Amino acid sequence: MDSDDDFNSSQASGDDFLDDQDSDLGLEDDSDFDMDQDDVGFESQDKDMGPRKQAYEVDFKVFDPQQIQGSQDRQIDEVSSILGQPPEATAILLRHLRWNKERLIDRYMDNQEEILESAGLGETAANNPPKISKVAGFVCDICCEDDPSLDTFAMKCGHRFCVECYRQYLYTKIKEEGEAARIRCPGDGCNRIVDSKSLDLLVAEELRDRYHELLTRTYVDDKDNLRWCPAPNCVYAVECGVKNKDLMQIVPTVHCECSHDFCFGCSLNDHQPAPCALVKMWLKKCEDDSETANWISANTKECPKCNSTIEKNGGCNHMTCRKCRHEFCWMCMGVWSEHGTSWYNCNRFEEKSGSEARDAQAKSRMSLERYLHYYNRYANHEQSAKLDKDIYLKTEKKMQQLQNTTGMSWIEVQYLDTASQALQQCRQTLKWTYAFAYYLARNNLTEIFEDNQKDLEMAVENLSEMFEKPVDQLQGLKVDMMDKTSYCTKRRVILLNDTAENLKLGNWEFNVKFS
Amino acid sequence: MSAGAKKRIMKEYGECMAETPAGMKINFDEQNMTKWEVLMDGPDGSVYAGGHFKLEIIFPNEYPFKPPVVSFRTKIYHPNVSNDDKGSMCLGLLRPDEWKPPNKVVAVLRLIQSLMVEPNIDDAIEPSIANEYKENRKEFEKNAKDWVKRYAK
Ligand SMILES: [Zn+2]
Ligand SMILES: [Zn+2]
Ligand SMILES: [Zn+2]
Ligand SMILES: [Zn+2]
Ligand SMILES: [Zn+2]
Ligand SMILES: [Zn+2]
Secondary structure, three states: OOOHHHHHHOOOOOOHHHHOOOOOOOOOOOOOOOOOHHHOOOOOOOOOOOOOOOOOOOOEEEEOHHHHHHHHHHHHHHHHHHHOOOHHHHHHHHHHOOOOHHHHHHHHHHOHHHHHHHOOOOOOOOOOOOOOEOOOOOOOOOOOOOOOOOOEEOOOOOOOEEHHHHHHHHHHHHHHOOOOOOOEOOOOOOOOEOOHHHHHHHOOHHHHHHHHHHHHHHHHHHOOOEEEOOOOOOOOEEEEOOOHHHOOOOOOEEEOOOOOEEEOOOOOEOOOOOOHHHHHHHHHHHHHOHHHHHHHHOOEEEOOOOOOEEEOOOOOOEEEOOOOOOEEEOOOOOEHHHHHOOOOOOOOOOOOOHHHHOOHHHHHHHHHHHHHHHHHHHHHHHHHHHHHHHHHHHHHHHHHHHHHHHOOOHHHHHHHHHHHHHHHHHHHHHHHHHHHHHOEOOOOOHHHHHHHHHHHHHHHHHHHHHOOOOHHHHHHHHHHHHHHHHHHHHHHHHHHHHHHHHHHOOOOOEOOOOO | OOHHHHHHHHHHHHHHHHOOOOOEEEEOOHHHOOEEEEEEEOOOOOOOOOOEEEEEEEOOOOOOOOOOEEEEOOOOOOOOOOOOOOOEOOOHHHOOOOOOOOOOHHHHHHHHHHHHHOOOHHHOOOHHHHHHHHHOHHHHHHHHHHHHHHHOO
16 A cells, blocks of 8 residues: 555656555545544635645645544544443554554454454453442552551552552653553553543543643644644644655645644655655754844945945845945846846856866855855745745835725735735745755756746746835735736746646656665 | 652562662752662772762652652763762653653662663763773773772762
8 A cells, every 4th residue: 555656656646645544534435434524614725725736846735623533533433433442442452553443454354353452441441330439448549548447549550559549640641741542551661651531530620621632632643644734823734645765755835724834744844846755964064054044144245346234124135235236146146137148047057167176176066156155046045935024014004094094995905915925825835945956966857947937036036026126116016916916926826836746756866865 | 849749759678678689879858858869889890999979869859750850969971970069860761741640760870870781872961971981991091090080989
């Protein structure tokens, strides 16, 4: 079921990613514990509902806490009836095998006693519900109390402690260590898992909620096809069929209901087109080399012509010196007028000829220069995205003032918001194209990639520039701005489709090995 | 700290007094019973033989639901003891996920003694010392003995 064929075929039909895996939240059609449509509280971003999926997009589904709890309960019920075990025991067994129900059923059929034993259930837990009792001559090995009126508790393993100590132990595990599914018996060396019935008996109401919350969390944590949205305080989980082994061929960006875009493979913010392993290596490199590169991202530079200090306060790279009116590119410090022509090469790093780099020192200088070229542009887009956003917020405020004085309706400024969001998204993509390019070994595909990168970059700069126009001119530029916005989005799709398709086919060659 | 925890520590102290493991001495202050000072001799036959090590055992408020915290107050060259002014240890029983409330301090003391005879290389807090122990035992022994002479006499 994990064969590579399954993966490759997904190119033809995106559904295959999900067909070959155990989709426990009910994405599969033939499932007999399918989720009721009524249960789905919101529209999923399913391919059936939106336009045709792009090559860089993956199928995924977002779930809220009730849906997660519901599918967990359904699965427990189903397996419970197959195994003939009560739901409590089934839940422990499922958690014990990290919610792999096939493996559980196989192992259970194979050797029932062994699996029960290893899950801490010993002989059938169906009879004899757990109970609190007083025992003559008992001494608690934790608190050393020996009062005969002491309430005591023990599971099947017989490790008996006073109820107070048992409670305190569970409290420490749940409240302070965040454990839930695999709390072991407090007995020295005992690996028996404290089952949920025992927990319900011993644990206070307020802690029980926390316990069930933690159990639900482990359900998502344990499943390879589920992931929590990493946005702070977000309660949604996302289901996606992309597996770890696929991550060199696909970059699975998903979109949470809370509007956060993140990578299903590594939970970092969306980093298309760069694969997770490349991202990891790049971030490590940037961290290691942060001192060398720091001066680069500084917000001020000198005009290449008159040397007066110029501060960048918008996202746009098209700079005009206030003093001498010289127009230049912030990134390469080249003359801006050359940037529109076909030989615009701001994004590409020109390798120097081999003769210049014969000695080790020259080589290391060149490799630093190469790194800085890409880092520079990577950091610049990150920085510019922030500046774009700032300027948009300022613009929005001014537009609101304008609306109040001129009586323009609210909807007429929506295009600014759309433009700003497109800008953010495109800059995020551009940023990662530079990390991607840094590790790319040149082949016949590189040029197309660099052209796409350049086209997107130009589109972005053109749109970004519009935000620096005086507010009273903006309304007149509405159509132009909307055109530029949709052009940006189009260029982004083209770039991402090209990189994603070639990544899937293994056509990119990299100059390092990713582990 | 709860009365139960105090009772438990008193009881453990009593047990330690009745049957102190060879080569150690425990200083106990009833006014401050959550902090024990232990003087441990380097076990015979180990590289630490002849050294005298001062250890500190701190009982957390949640004791015995959380493990005691052990640190070497005498510098020691050892893969399982942090090579800084803290001299902390965090392995086996001393880890919250390994520790069980019925476990006793005396078991911790025995663990430390056995680690001085044979370090746990797979769970080292000082990877470079662990590596030296594995790859260059002579150098390790030389360093460890050197530190005994310098700090533990
Ligand atoms: Zn007790
Ligand atoms: Zn037990
Ligand atoms: Zn979210
Ligand atoms: Zn990723
Ligand atoms: Zn100038
Ligand atoms: Zn440029």
